[in-house]
Amino acid sequence: MDNSLLSRFFGGKGADLPDIKLDPADLPPPPTPPETSKDTKNKPGDKWSNFDPTGLERAARAAKELDHSANAKEALELARMQESTKQVEFQGKVKEYEMNLEHLKMDQIKMQGEERRKTLSQDAKIKKEQAEYQDLLARRRYDDQLKQQSLMNEDNLRRQEQSVEKQESMRRATLEHEMKLRRDNEMARAEAEAIARAKADRANKDIRREEIKLEAAEKRETVLESIKTAGTVLGDGAKAFLGDWDKITTAAFGLTLVAAGVYTSKNAIGVAARYIEARLGKPSLVRDTSRFTVLEMFKHPIITTRRLLSHPEDALKGVVLRPTLEERVRDIAIATRNTKRNKGVYRNILLHGPPGTGKTLFSKKLAMHSGMDFAIMTGGDVAPMGREGVTATHKMFDWANSSRRGLLLFVDEADAFLRKRATEKISEDLRATLNAFLYRTGDQSNKFMMVLASNQPEQLDWAINDRIDEIVEFSLPGADERERLVRLYFDKYVLEPAMNTKQRLKLGDFDFSTKCSEIADKTEGMSGREISKLAVAWQAYGYASTDGTLTEEMIDERVSEAVAQHKLKMDWLKHHSGDPSVVGAPDTSDALSPKSTDYASTTLSKN
Incomplete structure (x- = not known):
């Protein structure tokens, strides 16, 4: 028997078995297949009908041969070891199968837990929906009850009003009836009294006539x-006076002294009045001033004290400017303050630009920064004064020269009366007033400083331009300036009142910073005054709301309305001027883009 036969029998490799040599003659002959007959084929076989016993026979012969072999014990030991190895491998597979079963059980438990958790969450969701539905039904029932109660209250109120109206109509009818009866009674009584008086007069007519005659005679004799x-x-007195020459001389001297005293007192009072008016009073052309009059000191002592104790403040505090313009106006403010300290000669300035760009407020800040008094006059006030304009102009400059601290005279709308004298539109009175103004400003002064503001500087008279030392342009704000202005006025008119617990204003839940940036983009072409009015409109809308809350939708609505109104104003201005490039009228066809980004604005209040 060769090794391949043993390896097939023991399930191992032939190289591991002992070398057993068998003679082929010793092997049994191969089995012959059983003869099959037609009857056998036709008969149904049992389970052992197809069994071939030749394999068992060969195995038995091989076992006998192994018993007689010298290496039989080693072969059996090797077979036993192979069998134990197979058993160990089988046990490992059994363990692995058990572990797989455990893993399957754990996965099944996890799946059951997940299904249970999903079931619980679904039950909770269903319960929540049921609770929400029950709450919705309850709210609906409550709303229905409120509506029914409101309808009942309205019905009761209507019935009460009808009852009150009915009672009022009845009371009115009763009063009218009583008044009618009273009037009828009074008329009847008056008529009866008149008839009785007439009868008495007719009866006493002769007696009254005699009494009147006697009274007239006595009065005439008296x-x-x-x-x-x-x-x-x-x-007798005239005879005695004319007869005594000393009395005549004394009387004439006394009358002369009285006349001289009256004339002297009248002129002295006039001079004193003009002096007081020039030093202490406020001229008629001055609209507003920081100088104190005697009357204001007695009327407002607290405000007067605060002004006296106030310190000079920064000229650009609260002012929003382009960096280059800010540097320029700061230099002007510093130069003006140093000029006042050193008692030098002041320089005159012209501020020009569209309306609402902060020219007036910047002039006030400049005066306060320099420690000077300021006075504001309007060019439109000069023309209605007629012939009195010259006198009023001289009084104003006399008053300005009397200031001890120095005076900053701000002339708003200067082109209203300082326009070119060659035009035919200017009247003789206005031309005379302009000449008086030019005469008083011909030389630079160390008493007052003149600041002119105009929307159309090209209409000013050439002599006025000759008296200007510095020209500053205040234009519409750019994107960065608008955003700073929106934040400034939003803090002043919305955030600060909302943080004050004593006020009713509250803010909705939205991003203030992002909203201010959006508003700055939408308000292109608007002036600082328009932006400040927009912030005031937000505050008013918040106060007017039901609960005092200013929401983002309300802000957006007011911004849209303000932008539309600004565009309409610009269309009016361009239609009136006939020139899209007119000062203060940016081209609205190009998203209301301004021609410049210069801007000055301040939060200084009028007080």
Whole structure:
């Protein structure tokens, strides 16, 4: 028997078995297949009908041969070891199978837990929906009850009003009836009294006539006696006076002294009044001033004290400017303050630009920064004064020269009366006033500083331009300036009142910073005054709301309305001027883009 046969029998490799040599003659002959007959094929076989026993026979012969072999024990030991190895491998596979079963059980438990958790969450969701539905039904029932109660209240109120109206109509009818009866009674009584008086007068007519005649006669005799007595006394006095020359001289000297005293007092009072008016009073052309009059000191002592104790502040505090313009105006403010300290000669400035760009407020800040008094006059006030304009102009400059601290005279709308004298539109009175103004400003002064503001500087008279030392342009704000202005006025008119617990204003839940940036983009072409009015409109809308809350939708609505109104104003201005490039009228066809980004604005209040 060769090794391959043993390896097939023991399930191992032939190289591991002992070398057993068998003679082929010793092997049994191969089995012959059983003969099959037609009857056998046709009969149904049992389970052992197809069994071939030749394999068992060969195995038995091989076992006998192994028993007689010298290496039989080693072969059996090797077979036993192979069998134990197979058993160990089988046990490992059994363990692995058990572990797989455990893993399957654990996965099944996890799946069951997940299914249970999903079931619980679904039950909780269903319960939540049921609770929400029950709450919705309850709210609906409550709303229905409120509506029914409101309808009942309205019905009761309507019934009460009808009852009150009915009672009022009844009371009114009763009063009218009583008044009618009272009037009828009074008329009847008056008529009866008149008839009785007429009867008494007719009965006493003769007696009254005699009484009147006697009273007239007595009065005439009394007047005649008085005239006679007065004539006698005056005649005797005149004779005595004319007869005494010393009395005549004394009387003439006394009348002369009285006349001289009256004339001197009148002129002295006029001079004193003009002095007081020039030093202490406020001229008629001055609209507003920081100088104190005696009357204001007595009327507002607290405000006067605060002004006296106030310190100079930064000229650009609260002012939003382009960096280059900010540097320029700061230099002007520093130069003006140093000029005032050193008692030098002031320089005159022209501020020009569209309306609402902060020219007036910047002039006030400049005066306060320099420690000077300021006075504001409007060019439109000069023309209605007519011939009195010249006198008023001289009084104003006399008053300005009397200031001890120095005066900053701000002339708003200067082109209203300082326009070119060659035009035919200017009247003789206005031309005379302009000449007086030019005469008083011909030389630079160390008493007052002149600041002119105009929307159309090209209309100013050339002599006025000759008196200007510095020209500053205040234009519409750019994107960065608008955003700073929106934040400034949003803090002043919305955030600060909302943080004050005593006020009613509250803010909705939205991003303030992002909203301010959006508003700055939408308000292109608008001036600082328009942006400040927009912030005031937000505050008013918040106060007017039901609960005092200012929401983002309300802000957006007011911004849209303000942008539309600004565009309409610009269309009016361009239509009136006939030139899209007119000052203060940016081209609205190009998203209301301004021609410049210069801007000045301040939060200084009028107080």
